Amino acid sequence: MKKSLLSMGLALAGLCASVLYGEPSKVFDQIKQAASPDELYALLYAVPKGGDLHHHGGGSMPMEYALDYYLDAERNGGRQFYIRTRIEACPEHRLRPEVMYHVLGEWDWKALDPCLQKQFKLVTELTEAEQAAWLSDLKIDQEGEGRDEFFEKIWWRMGPVFNDLSVGPDLLVENMKAMGKEGLRYIEMQVIPWSHTDAEGNPVSAELWYETYKKRLAQPDALATGVTMRFQVVIIRFLPEAEDHVRRAFEFIDKHRDLFVGINMAGREDEGKGQAARFTEVYREMQRLYPKIPLAIHAGEADEGNSNIRDTLALGADRIGHGLNLLKDTDTYLLMRQNQYMVEVNLVSNKLLEYVPDPMQHPFPVLLRTGIPVSLNTDDRGMWDSTFTDEYYSAVRYYNLSWEELVKVGRDSLVYSFLEPSKKAELMADYDAAVLEFESTYLTEDWRDAVQDVDVTVSNYGKENFGLTSAVNLGDPIE
Ligand SMILES: [Zn+2]
Known part of the structure; x- marks a missing residue:
């Protein structure tokens, strides 16, 4: 009996607060006006x-997941993968398309003409700068990259992993x-x-x-x-x-x-x-x-x-x-x-x-x-x-x-x-x-406190386009 009276009281108190502060849709409108980009991002996350x-x-998957696989021998069972780091003409053979950072499994690399083979190296032997360039070339993240980069090049750089x-x-x-x-x-x-x-x-x-x-x-x-x-x-x-x-x-x-x-x-x-x-x-x-x-x-x-x-x-x-x-x-x-x-x-x-x-x-x-x-x-x-x-x-x-x-x-x-x-x-x-x-947790007068507790994954896209200040962590493994 006591318990139900207490919960009735709490429900009434909640009702009063929501009447005072407004319907969820009104609170949402207020949040859109008042929130910083990071706060709105956390709310929408x-x-x-x-x-x-x-x-x-x-x-569909963060490209960091693919890189982890190629670079971690425990994950790939010690298999060898080759990546193209030079593009030079060979007299008789070509590899279509001609794409920097084209990744091949050992089995495909072995089948290449020696002149082409020389333009590849093991992915594990990439310098840090090459590794970063490869990752960037797996993404549409630079001015001037658009549909040609996407349709004609990127897929070859992912190699056989997926x-x-x-x-x-x-x-x-x-x-x-x-x-x-x-x-x-x-x-x-x-x-x-x-x-x-x-x-x-x-x-x-x-x-x-x-x-x-x-x-x-x-x-x-x-x-x-x-x-x-x-x-x-x-x-x-x-x-x-x-x-x-x-x-x-x-x-x-x-x-x-x-x-x-x-x-x-x-x-x-x-x-x-x-x-x-x-x-x-x-x-x-x-x-x-x-x-x-x-x-x-x-x-x-x-x-x-x-x-x-x-x-x-x-x-x-x-x-x-x-x-x-x-x-x-x-x-x-x-x-x-x-x-x-x-x-x-x-x-x-x-x-x-x-x-x-x-x-x-x-x-x-x-x-x-x-x-x-x-x-x-x-x-x-x-x-x-x-x-x-x-x-x-x-x-x-x-x-x-x-x-x-x-x-x-x-x-x-x-x-x-x-x-x-x-x-x-x-x-x-x-x-x-x-x-x-969600409405009862976030669309209330305490929304600002509530969004602080959201464990957000921040993307590079969000950072570049929405002015987020939080650090990018998309691609980190999720526990
Ligand atoms: Zn589609």
Whole structure:
């Protein structure tokens, strides 16, 4: 009896305080006005987040994780890796592309012409300056680096690490720890399950990929991250055999629906050979053969207006990746309004790859406020040197997001995920409860004290773009 009176009293006191100080959304508005960049970053770091629906395996992890693997013999089992530190012409042989800091496993290096071999050295023999230059060249972190650097060079500098089935699953769990710490609950990661190798560079089957990842994700440390993983098969759209990959993806996903939830298509849209309309026939063919497999497809990641989003919807797409030129195609924009096709937004990616250098030209706030579901995503945060929080911070700072809008964006990332209904309901209930708890902890008159206690991971991107004063610690291992 006494206890319930006491809790009633506490509840009343809490109610009075919140009435005096205002509703969570009003407090959020006040915080936006009063907080320093570091305070707002800490607050948004602690905000409960839903899903990262646009997330490429290999590009998603801090590049420091890859370096650790190459430089630590205990982690890589003493295997040898070679890195290119000189580019000189050889009379008969070339290595395409010609990229500084191109990393090869010993097995690939041995197969090179001796003239090319000489331009490589062991990664463990890099000078400190070379090591720093390699790390920097794995990121879009310099003036003038943009989409050519990203699409044509960076991937060769990562070497075989993320494709190595003896390492990839552990790196994924490392990344789940980091993103779980930011309050993320779900990742839908794009992978090509038949493009992986064993530790010596030999191809492994997609079946083995599936078994190995499934086992790793069931380990206690993976479960403890609080992050649920599901995968999409991604098709590289401009390859000549891309139609066959679509067929293969349908067949593979249909057999592994517990982990695989959808198909994606990626690759430069300005490349010309991978336009959506090319694939109409093969998707029709597959849709006649298999129960529904959802589609989330890159479209509208382009400078100019074109019919790519419309053609992609015609393939049966449920979600559009990027959708940057949607507002330039009025008919398709009107079609998508209220029609429940989500646009997966990638603010940091679009800025760094110079699709939208000026954030005020980004369609995100217009889509959000005119009835098109949107989510925030990291795309290839390893190369952006960024966190999920950077996406939230960009959205709140550039577009004056209200608390209700912020919560809706997070919630919609679960609503429009391709998760099976029971798991989706579970994650949404968990998200809603976490939002209430966040409101009572942080959106109060004591918010300033509360954000002091947040153990924040600060990214280089955040430091450069938002004027944070805290030290960068993204890439440090998460305990
Ligand atoms: Zn993407």
